[in-house]
Amino acid sequence: MEKKWEEMTAAEKQEAQFQKLLALKDPEGNDFKFQSAEAEAKYKANITRIKDAIQMKKKPDRVPVVIFPSMFPYLFAGITPYDAMYDYDKCVSAFKKFILEFDPDMHIGASAPGPGRFYELVDYKLYAWPGHGVAKEHCYQCIEKEYMTADEYDLLLMDPSFFFRNFYLPRVYGAMQGFTMLPPFTGILEMYGVAFNFIPFGLPPVQETFQKLFEAGAEALKWAGAMGGSDAELKSLGYPNILAGYSKAPFDVLGDTLRGTRGVMMDMYRIPDKLLKALDQQVPIMIAMGISTMQQTGNPLIFMPLHKGADGFLSDEQFRKFYWPTLKQVIEGLIEGGCIPFIALEGRWDSRLEIMQDIPEGKTFWLIDQSDIQKVRKTVGQKACLAGNVPSSLLKLGTIDEVKDYCKKLIDTVGKDGAFILSNGAFFDEAKPENVKAMVAFSKEYGVYK
Amino acid sequence: MPGKLVQLLSDLKESEALSYVQEALDKGTAPAVLLDEAKEGMAIVGERFSKGEYFIPDLIFSGEILKGIVALLEPKLKGEHGEEVKKLGKVIIATVEGDIHDIGKDLVVFMLDVNGFEVIDLGIDVPVQTIVDKLKETNAPVVGLSGFLTLAFDSMKRTVDAIAAAGLRDKVKIMIGGGQIDDQVKEYTGADAYGLDAMDAVKLAKQWIGG
Incomplete structure (x- = not known):
């Protein structure tokens, strides 16, 4: 690794990332302390197995097995999602119990529930969460609305940060109401008159917003400490979490939380040029978002849940025009930056696979939900590692034998030549624990490559 | 020009459909006639969706256009279109x-x-x-x-x-x-x-x- 980071090719960057994970250091730069020699060997074997599956240069020793849960670990441990959101210690210990009992090859952390008190402090309006709009036993759910109106594209295009700070965020976070009074920071230029720009900071609503954000920030820090501690402990036991952060398809940025499904669909007909400009604008933002989390965490994996490009949500022409071009640029930009996009095809994407197979080889990994995974293998899967696609319904309602049969079929077909990670297909809350255990244990045994 | 609105709506021509309705009303066309045409247009949208020619955005957009048409017709429809269309169930x-x-x-x-x-x-x-x-x-x-x-x-x-x-x-x-x-x-x-x-x-x- 004599080459400077900036001089490396994308492949060299990815390899360097894995080598760094294999020669793990603690935050002080010393060798990371595992709890035992077995744990260290397990950790390295897990990283190597995932690396081999993603890079597609050779078959791993066996099919890697991973579980991607939503609230399942907490329900399994006997606490409610509410408990997991409001008591970080309970959350972390439930997650540890889940990992130790189910023994997956890697995980993506205990952060799915998130910090309940933080959401209260910021008066979050985008989601209903346990005890706050949905029952304590249930998972949080998004409340989709047009948080950005159709006539605000020009404002977004002019200065996205100003639009977010002064318009979008105060609508979604009640505590940020004071920010509607802030000036554009790009007008702060020279000495003469400069103090006028700072008047809002002297006004009670702005000061109140800052007070609330100080409190919320302290809460976020407390939660992040618990999550970091959880990751470090599980790592010391042999269970890596190589997730850095997340990024999105530009079309989903607009369609999920700004314009909403209905809004973005109307924009394709009424103001396609503005929508296209806004999508282009999101490309460098989404790339930088992924790369910055990679730099902060030292992990390469960037989660990209894809939504509004699924079968039926767009016509073929609309998908080619509005969804794929900017998503492809984000994927390529993340890869150039040394990240591994972890792309979740939520729902069914059978009609998009041929278009999406235009990606660099061995640089991404795709979680397959209800798409025809055999067809995915023949398209996107020629160039990328696939994960999936044990159905939620099977894990909740099926028998152990049915789960084993399903896993066997996956390993015998899409998994037979490597580049495959066995896992569930969609993030799930409820399942029969014995089914989840069977998925992991059977696949580890049956999935050994000869 | 009977059927024009059927075509404009089913082809998702929003501005043309709305101005056609406005002009037809100005010329004295009965709003009930236009409403029936709009319904026929929506039925074609549904057919195209079921054949896989239209997708979810087309459905939603057709609903938006219909909303616009109904908004133009409604003030003139009152009292005139007394009897409800028979529904299937x-x-x-x-x-x-x-x-x-x-x-x-x-x-x-x-x-x-x-x-x-x-x-x-x-x-x-x-x-x-x-x-x-x-x-x-x-x-x-x-x-x-x-x-x-x-x-x-x-x-x-x-x-x-x-x-x-x-x-x-x-x-x-x-x-x-x-x-x-x-x-x-x-x-x-x-x-x-x-x-x-x-x-x-x-x-x-x-x-x-x-x-």
């Missing part, structure tokens, strides 16, 4: 208890409505008892239950069980749909059928009610 639709997702449910409501059913939309996070009560009140022969999360499986099952406990199970057909719903979930909940998209809901309702 009643269908109760709800996102089940604990689940607040509505995009899929709204599409089903829309497609059933366009296809001539009288849809009773109970909204999201609907308690079991509300559905049973509505069923008793309306005698609807079809109920559609929607849900996106795994928790919805149990809410659907409880709803189906409660309909049975109220002695209504043999009087009603129940269809389910949403995110993770498949044949296994159908068996578990005791529903009669499940659908993958809004057109499946229309097919099932037609099969059960006729029309």
Whole structure:
């Protein structure tokens, strides 16, 4: 690794990332302390197995097995999602119990529930969460609305940060109401008159917003400490979490939380040029978002849940025009930056696979939900590692034998030549624990490559 | 020019459709005639969707155009269009208890409505008892239950069980749909059928009610 980071090719960057994970250091730069020699060997074997599956240069020793849960670990441990959101210690210990009992090859952390008190402090309006709009036993759910109106594209295009700070965020976070009074920071230029720009900071609503954000920030820090501690402990036991952060398809940025499904669909007909400009604008933002989390965490994996490009949500022409071009640029930009996009095809994407197979080889990994995974293998899967696609319904309602049969079929077909990670297909809350255990244990045994 | 609006609406020409309606009204065309044309246009949209020529955005956009047309017609329609169009039959639709997702449910409501059913939309996070009560009140022969999360499986099952406990199970057909719903979930909940998209809901309702 004599080459400077900036001089490396994308492949060299990815390899360097894995080598760094294999020669793990603690935050002080010393060798990371595992709890035992077995744990260290397990950790390295897990990283190597995932690396081999993603890079597609050779078959791993066996099919890697991973579980991607939503609230399942907490329900399994006997606490409610509410408990997991409001008591970080309970959350972390439930997650540890889940990992130790189910023994997956890697995980993506205990952060799915998130910090309940933080959401209260910021008066979050985008989601209903346990005890706050949905029952304590249930998972949080998004409340989709047009948080950005159709006539605000020009404002977004002019200065996205100003639009977010002064318009979008105060609508979604009640505590940020004071920010509607802030000036554009790009007008702060020279000495003469400069103090006028700072008047809002002297006004009670702005000061109140800052007070609330100080409190919320302290809460976020407390939660992040618990999550970091959880990751470090599980790592010391042999269970890596190589997730850095997340990024999105530009079309989903607009369609999920700004314009909403209905809004973005109307924009394709009424103001396609503005929508296209806004999508282009999101490309460098989404790339930088992924790369910055990679730099902060030292992990390469960037989660990209894809939504509004699924079968039926767009016509073929609309998908080619509005969804794929900017998503492809984000994927390529993340890869150039040394990240591994972890792309979740939520729902069914059978009609998009041929278009999406235009990606660099061995640089991404795709979680397959209800798409025809055999067809995915023949398209996107020629160039990328696939994960999936044990159905939620099977894990909740099926028998152990049915789960084993399903896993066997996956390993015998899409998994037979490597580049495959066995896992569930969609993030799930409820399942029969014995089914989840069977998925992991059977696949580890049956999935050994000869 | 009879049929012009049918074409403009079914081809999703929003501004042309709206200005055509305005001009026709100005010229004295009866609003009821225009409304019938709009309905015919929507039926074509539904047909194209079921053939795979149109997609969800086309459906939603056609609904938006229709809204615009109705807004122009409404002030002139009052009192004139007294008699209601005959509907095929009643269908109760709800996102089940604990689940607040509505995009899929709204599409089903829309497609059933366009296809001539009288849809009773109970909204999201609907308690079991509300559905049973509505069923008793309306005698609807079809109920559609929607849900996106795994928790919805149990809410659907409880709803189906409660309909049975109220002695209504043999009087009603129940269809389910949403995110993770498949044949296994159908068996578990005791529903009669499940659908993958809004057109499946229309097919099932037609099969059960006729029309």
